[in-house]
Amino acid sequence: MKKITLLFAALLLYTAAHSQEADKASPTYVVLKNATIIDAVSDTGKTGSLLIKDDRIETISYDGATTSPEGAIVYDLKGKYIIPGLIDAHVHITHGTLKEAQNQLNTALKAGVTGVRDMGGDGRMLTLLKKNMKIGEDIGSDVFFSTIIAGPEFFASDPRPQEVAKGAKAGEVSWQKAITDTTDLRQAVAEAKGLGATAIKVYLNVDKDLFKKVATEAKRQNLKVWAHGVVPPTKPLDITNGGADVMSHAGSLLQYQMAKGEIKGRHDFESREKAAEWKAKLDAIKWDKNTPEVIQLFDAMKNNNSILDATLFVYYYFKEDIKNMSDEALGQVDAFRAVTIAYEQGVKIGAGSDHMISEDGTINLHTELKLLTTAGLSNIDAIRAATIVNAEGLGQEKNIGTIEEGKIANLVILNTDPLENISNTLDIKYVFKRGVVVQ
Ligand SMILES: [Zn+2]
Known part of the structure; x- marks a missing residue:
C-alpha cells in the first residue's frame, strides 16, 4: 500500500512539474483588432489587427483576416488608434529617492511613455531601475542612461553631479568621469559599458579634439554619443562632426555656432553678472534660414545623422512671458x-x-509634441520624434519605435486620432509594455 501511495505521489509530482513546464512553454497571445494602426513608418494610419506573441508583435494584418490563436486575449478596438510607445529623450529621474523615481516612471508609463533616456543621473539607481523595469519587478518606463564625461572643472564646481554621486567622489565613478588629455578613455568607456550605460554623454570643458577622441572610443565599444548642442569650448559644428548621435537643446544653438572667440561654460565666469553679460551678447546675434552658418550646421547634422533633441518644453514652461504667447x-x-x-x-x-x-x-512629453508641431513638424513627424527617432538615438531602432512585425509590443491605444490633433496622444485607452497591458 505504501508503495502504491508513493508511486501515486510521484506521478502527481511529475504531472504538476510537467504542466508547470507546459505553462512556461506555451506563449501568451494578445490580439488587437480593428484599430487604426499608425505605425510611424508610413505617413498615415490604416485599419488592421495586431497579433502579439509574448512581448513581440508577431503579425500585422490589414485585410480583415485576423487569426486568433486558442486562448488569445482579444481586444476589439474599433474606432481606436494605435501608436508606438512614446520615448522621452531627455529626463533626469534620480535627483530624488529610488521610490520617487519608481513612482514617476510608473506615472509616465500610464501616460504612454514606455521608455526614457536619462541624461546623467546616479548610475547605481539607474542600473537598478533599468533591470526592474525590464523584468517587470517595477511597473514603469524602460530606462536607458549615459555615463557623463566632462572636464574636471565641472565635477569640482557643479552641485548636480555631486548630488548623484553621494557616497563617492563626483567624476571618479563609472557613471561620471572627469577627463583630460591623459585619461585612459578605453578604460572610462569600458566602465560605462560594464555599468549598463547606453551612451557616453559629453558635457562641459571638453575641447574639439578630445570630444572626437571620446566619441570615437565610445563608438568603437558600441556605445552611443550624446551631448548638448554646444560643449564649451566646442561649437555645435564640431560636436556633430565629432560624432554626436544626439545633440540636446535648440535654444541659443545657432548663436553658439556664430559667436566670435571662445565659447565659455557655466563655470568659466568669475561672477553671475559676467556670465549674464556674455549670454546677453550671445543672444543678440541675429540669424535666419539663409545665414551661411545656419545652413552649414544643419547640413552637417543631417549628413552626420545627428538628431536634434530640441527640448522646447524648457524654453516654454518656465518662462511666464512665453507661456502665454499665441x-x-x-x-x-x-x-x-x-x-x-x-x-x-x-x-x-x-x-x-x-x-x-x-x-x-x-x-510633459505630450506638451513637447504639441510644441514641436508649433515649430512646424507635421503630427506624424512629432509622433516619430517621440518614437522611431528617439529609438535611433538609443540605438534601439530594431526593437522599438515603430509598429512592425518582430518589434517589442510597446503600444499606446488612443480614443481619438493624433494625426488630426496631436494633443490626442493624451486621450489614452490602454498602454501595452512588452505585450502586457498596464493596469
Ligand atoms: Zn537636461
Whole structure:
C-alpha cells in the first residue's frame, strides 16, 4: 500500500512539474483588432489587427483576416488608434529617492511613455531601475542612461553631479568621469559599458579634439554619443562632426555656432553678472534660414545623422512671458525658429522634455509634441520624434519605435486620432509594455 501511495505521489509530482513546464512553454497571445494602426513608418494610419506573441508583435494584418490563436486575449478596438510607445529623450529621474523615481516612471508609463533616456543621473539607481523595469519587478518606463564625461572643472564646481554621486567622489565613478588629455578613455568607456550605460554623454570643458577622441572610443565599444548642442569650448559644428548621435537643446544653438572667440561654460565666469553679460551678447546675434552658418550646421547634422533633441518644453514652461504667447508668437522664439529651420533642412528632430513630470503629475512629453508641431513638424513627424527617432538615438531602432512585425509590443491605444490633433496622444485607452497591458 505504501508503495502504491508513493508511486501515486510521484506521478502527481511529475504531472504538476510537467504542466508547470507546459505553462512556461506555451506563449501568451494578445490580439488587437480593428484599430487604426499608425505605425510611424508610413505617413498615415490604416485599419488592421495586431497579433502579439509574448512581448513581440508577431503579425500585422490589414485585410480583415485576423487569426486568433486558442486562448488569445482579444481586444476589439474599433474606432481606436494605435501608436508606438512614446520615448522621452531627455529626463533626469534620480535627483530624488529610488521610490520617487519608481513612482514617476510608473506615472509616465500610464501616460504612454514606455521608455526614457536619462541624461546623467546616479548610475547605481539607474542600473537598478533599468533591470526592474525590464523584468517587470517595477511597473514603469524602460530606462536607458549615459555615463557623463566632462572636464574636471565641472565635477569640482557643479552641485548636480555631486548630488548623484553621494557616497563617492563626483567624476571618479563609472557613471561620471572627469577627463583630460591623459585619461585612459578605453578604460572610462569600458566602465560605462560594464555599468549598463547606453551612451557616453559629453558635457562641459571638453575641447574639439578630445570630444572626437571620446566619441570615437565610445563608438568603437558600441556605445552611443550624446551631448548638448554646444560643449564649451566646442561649437555645435564640431560636436556633430565629432560624432554626436544626439545633440540636446535648440535654444541659443545657432548663436553658439556664430559667436566670435571662445565659447565659455557655466563655470568659466568669475561672477553671475559676467556670465549674464556674455549670454546677453550671445543672444543678440541675429540669424535666419539663409545665414551661411545656419545652413552649414544643419547640413552637417543631417549628413552626420545627428538628431536634434530640441527640448522646447524648457524654453516654454518656465518662462511666464512665453507661456502665454499665441502659437504664432511662440513660433518666433529663438529655439522654435531653430527647430523650424532644422526640420525644413532635413535634420531629424527628437522629442525630449528635460522635465519628465511636473509637481501635479503631468507628463510633459505630450506638451513637447504639441510644441514641436508649433515649430512646424507635421503630427506624424512629432509622433516619430517621440518614437522611431528617439529609438535611433538609443540605438534601439530594431526593437522599438515603430509598429512592425518582430518589434517589442510597446503600444499606446488612443480614443481619438493624433494625426488630426496631436494633443490626442493624451486621450489614452490602454498602454501595452512588452505585450502586457498596464493596469
Ligand atoms: Zn537636461
